[in-house]
Amino acid sequence: MSHRTIIPIGPYHPLQEEPEFYQLLVEGEKVIDIDVRIGYNHRGIEKLSESKSFDKAAYLVERICGICSTSHPLAFVQAVENISNIEVPERALYIRTIIAELERIHSHLLWVGLAGHFLGYNTIFMWAWKYRESILDVFETISGNRNHYGMMKVGGVRRDMYEKDFPWITRELDKVVDKVIMLKGAVLDDPVIHARTKGVGVLTKDDIINYCALGPTARASGVDIDVRRDDPYAVYNKLDWKVIVRQEGDVFAKTVVRVLETLESLKIVKQCLENMPKGEIDSKPKDIPPGEGIGRAEAPRGEVIHYVRSDGSNSAVRHKIRAPTFMNFPTFKKSIVGQTVTDATIILAAIDPCYCCTERLTVIDAKSNKEVMGSRELIKLSQEKTALLKKEMGIE
Amino acid sequence: MKNLLYFLIFPGFLFTAICGLVASWVDRKLTARLQWRVGPPWYQPFIDILKLLGKETIVPKGASKLTFLSAPLVSLASVTLVSTIVWMVDLNPSKSFVGDIIVVIYLLTIPSIGLMIGGFASRNPLASLGASREMKLILSYELPFLLAIIVPIIKTSGAIRIGELLTYQLGNGLIVKNLSGMIAFFVVIFVLQAKLSLAPFDIPEAETELMSGPIVEYSGAPLAIIKLTKAMMLFTLPIFLIVMFLGGISTDGINIVWGISKYIGLLALVSIIKNTNPRLRVDQALKFFWGPLTVLAIIAVVLACMGL
Numbered sequence A: 001m002s003h004r005t006i007i008p009i010g011p012y013h014p015l016q017e018e019p020e021f022y023q024l025l026v027e028g029e030k031v032i033d034i035d036v037r038i039g040y041n042h043r044g045i046e047k048l049s050e051s052k053s054f055d056k057a058a059y060l061v062e063r064i065c066g067i068c069s070t071s072h073p074l075a076f077v078q079a080v081e082n083i084s085n086i087e088v089p090e091r092a093l094y095i096r097t098i099i100a101e102l103e104r105i106h107s108h109l110l111w112v113g114l115a116g117h118f119l120g121y122n123t124i125f126m127w128a129w130k131y132r133e134s135i136l137d138v139f140e141t142i143s144g145n146r147n148h149y150g151m152m153k154v155g156g157v158r159r160d161m162y163e164k165d166f167p168w169i170t171r172e173l174d175k176v177v178d179k180v181i182m183l184k185g186a187v188l189d190d191p192v193i194h195a196r197t198k199g200v201g202v203l204t205k206d207d208i209i210n211y212c213a214l215g216p217t218a219r220a221s222g223v224d225i226d227v228r229r230d231d232p233y234a235v236y237n238k239l240d241w242k243v244i245v246r247q248e249g250d251v252f253a254k255t256v257v258r259v260l261e262t263l264e265s266l267k268i269v270k271q272c273l274e275n276m277p278k279g280e281i282d283s284k285p286k287d288i289p290p291g292e293g294i295g296r297a298e299a300p301r302g303e304v305i306h307y308v309r310s311d312g313s314n315s316a317v318r319h320k321i322r323a324p325t326f327m328n329f330p331t332f333k334k335s336i337v338g339q340t341v342t343d344a345t346i347i348l349a350a351i352d353p354c355y356c357c358t359e360r361l362t363v364i365d366a367k368s369n370k371e372v373m374g375s376r377e378l379i380k381l382s383q384e385k386t387a388l389l390k391k392e393m394g395i396e
Numbered sequence B: 001m002k003n004l005l006y007f008l009i010f011p012g013f014l015f016t017a018i019c020g021l022v023a024s025w026v027d028r029k030l031t032a033r034l035q036w037r038v039g040p041p042w043y044q045p046f047i048d049i050l051k052l053l054g055k056e057t058i059v060p061k062g063a064s065k066l067t068f069l070s071a072p073l074v075s076l077a078s079v080t081l082v083s084t085i086v087w088m089v090d091l092n093p094s095k096s097f098v099g100d101i102i103v104v105i106y107l108l109t110i111p112s113i114g115l116m117i118g119g120f121a122s123r124n125p126l127a128s129l130g131a132s133r134e135m136k137l138i139l140s141y142e143l144p145f146l147l148a149i150i151v152p153i154i155k156t157s158g159a160i161r162i163g164e165l166l167t168y169q170l171g172n173g174l175i176v177k178n179l180s181g182m183i184a185f186f187v188v189i190f191v192l193q194a195k196l197s198l199a200p201f202d203i204p205e206a207e208t209e210l211m212s213g214p215i216v217e218y219s220g221a222p223l224a225i226i227k228l229t230k231a232m233m234l235f236t237l238p239i240f241l242i243v244m245f246l247g248g249i250s251t252d253g254i255n256i257v258w259g260i261s262k263y264i265g266l267l268a269l270v271s272i273i274k275n276t277n278p279r280l281r282v283d284q285a286l287k288f289f290w291g292p293l294t295v296l297a298i299i300a301v302v303l304a305c306m307g308l
Helices: A045-049 A054-062 A071-084 A090-118 A122-143 A163-188 A191-197 A205-211 A215-219 A251-275 A324-335 A341-350 A375-393 B002-008 B013-034 B044-053 B065-091 B100-121 B125-155 B162-172 B179-195 B220-245 B255-275 B282-305
Strands: A004-009 A021-027 A030-037 A291-299 A302-310 A316-322 A363-365 A370-373
Touching: A004 A341, A004 B125, A021 A341, A030 A324, A030 A341, A045 A054, A045 A316, A054 A071, A054 A316, A071 A090, A071 A291, A071 A302, A090 A122, A090 A163, A090 A251, A090 A341, A122 A163, A163 A251, A191 A251, A191 A341, A205 A324, A215 A251, A215 A302, A215 A324, A251 A341, A302 A324, A324 A341, B002 B013, B002 B065, B013 B044, B013 B065, B013 B220, B013 B255, B044 B220, B065 B100, B065 B162, B065 B220, B100 B125, B100 B162, B100 B220, B125 B162, B125 B179, B125 B220, B125 B282, B162 B220, B179 B220, B179 B255, B179 B282, B220 B255
Parallel strands: none
Antiparallel strands: A004 A021, A021 A030, A291 A302, A302 A316, A363 A370
């Protein structure tokens, strides 16, 4: 009989920048089973959003995640605009596209760096993050912030872009294109990276469809989905770009998809800068009528859906968020079981998990189908725990 | 008494420790520059060790205390001994004794074994996994290493004394100038990387998988000793290879500069390989060492027998 052990990855582990707990049941180096525990990062944002006005909620949902921080407000404002069919000025749509695509570039570069770090290739980590830096500079020029740009607003965008900045932005982006092409050569032609990522953590097309996986994870397995093309928002339907699809489904294919998508995004941003019309940036909507709306946006990790129900007041009565990582999580069951611990880490990283996006928790008793723990109970639990900790530490 | 002095001060513990820490600074600085960072000041490794020495030592519950704490000391002692032997012979080839190559080869495995024992003793699943990887790695790299080390021995017609090797190279040119020596040296560079457990063979310590594997439970002084051992290995092992293949480091006059530049060159090579490669899987490392490298080493041995 072989000896089985549990290898904990998390809740705090160098592999992750956020708290998350994976238990790998292993036999020697081989992973037999995996258990994912989420809920270390729950902040009750959906509930909080229902007590905020629509303008404030856009600010709030931006704080869901630091990396894909524009896809959430984008999906949210689209959901609100969907309720009352607000017309958004074209210039605002162009600016939204630019912000969303710049975000994809920086997020994918960040992932390439992290993936290098997880493979023990820290040089790639540092280089990719250095290249990402110029994208953050562009963000600072456009919005005043390197992260959390605060650009989205129901009916338009909050800040205009200045034409005088365009030549500088274009130059910066051209530099990034060269660097990404260099990085592409360094990463995609390295024989050791091939050895580590090819044929590892393969997800077939059927797996993706069965688990409803999204984004680059799905596109690397030959599932041709992309909200930007399938349900166009902003100005994606007016621009020339293509959806990157690979058939292999392994970690290498996911890397290729991300690197090539970065180049596509750079192309999109440049086209936006060239074709941006002049005009208003905000349609200044007054009231949101009762009704429901859905907003979809392609975040760097996949499709984000925001559902908003309004009763005619200035805040949502229900705001539901579905982040892409939530859908990509279950694929671990397919991709990790049977692999070695060494490969497990890079497979875990390959879906580019974003835990703070994902953490929305309701505990339901499967037998009686009754809610055991809703948001109120969770808040109570958290308060009790804080009180207990304070008591233990002797504060108060 | 004199021997104890050799062991503790020069060329043993103190000398090796200082040189090792400086070497580890060179490695860190080079790594930093390659990664567009600034890098630490030259005294950083020293204050790191000093700081660790002052920290609390925690022995995990259920761990065997004696084994857990003595394992790092065993590693430290063996690497100090290797350094003493190699340097004594390098400075004065007549001090060599029969079979010192074999002793050194044995002693060079002890740091890894010490790490393994410590890892298993800590009873942490990550440490055990790291220790078992270390074991697999030793098994994989020792075969090509031994085969490659045989080449200089054949060249000097069966001298298993480091001193004889040095005098041979003084008279007949460096081992590495021959075809067989060149191939053997090529093989040994990869083994060097694995013995120092640097990328692409930092498999046992894999930070992002096992949180530094066998040493995950160590803290305070024992951790300082492990770090010091690693730094000393970074100094001792390349010196041993320089003695075996590149004619050692001579200390008279201007030759010392040439000797030091040999070492710095080898160190830079190690650092560059480390920074331009991702980590391999342990089975891939095994295949690499037992496959291409062993074949190369055998070819080198055959060529050496033919006198090339």
